[in-house]
Amino acid sequence: MANGKSLLLGVLFGSAVGASVSLLTTPSSGEELRSKVKDQSDRLRDIAQQIREDGLDLKNQLSKTSKEGAALLKDLSQDIKTSIESWKETIEPHQENLQEHLRQIEESIKELEDKMKDDSKQEV
Numbered sequence: 001m002a003n004g005k006s007l008l009l010g011v012l013f014g015s016a017v018g019a020s021v022s023l024l025t026t027p028s029s030g031e032e033l034r035s036k037v038k039d040q041s042d043r044l045r046d047i048a049q050q051i052r053e054d055g056l057d058l059k060n061q062l063s064k065t066s067k068e069g070a071a072l073l074k075d076l077s078q079d080i081k082t083s084i085e086s087w088k089e090t091i092e093p094h095q096e097n098l099q100e101h102l103r104q105i106e107e108s109i110k111e112l113e114d115k116m117k118d119d120s121k122q123e124v
Contacts, residue, residue, distance in 0.1 A: 008051065016044060 019040045 012044070012048060015047075019044070 020037075
């Protein structure tokens, strides 16, 4: 933010100096010069006021957007938690069935291994 202020002040100061130099180096009468200086200073004041208003609008918009974003993130995280809990509840009965099937498969494999061992002993 400090770099933005420095840049803005540099631009404003540079504009004022440039305007002053150009006004002072051009040939014109005193009345014309005063009129030009007044017009330039009024224009510069208007630009500075517009920049200030735009900066405040931007600040307010950023504040509003960050608040809305925080609320959306909170809602989203709550929705995700609810979805995960629902998924866990849905998958739990199936998980128990899968574990039972795995246990049965392991028992069958063990029985087959034992049977193969017995068959190989009988052949020898």
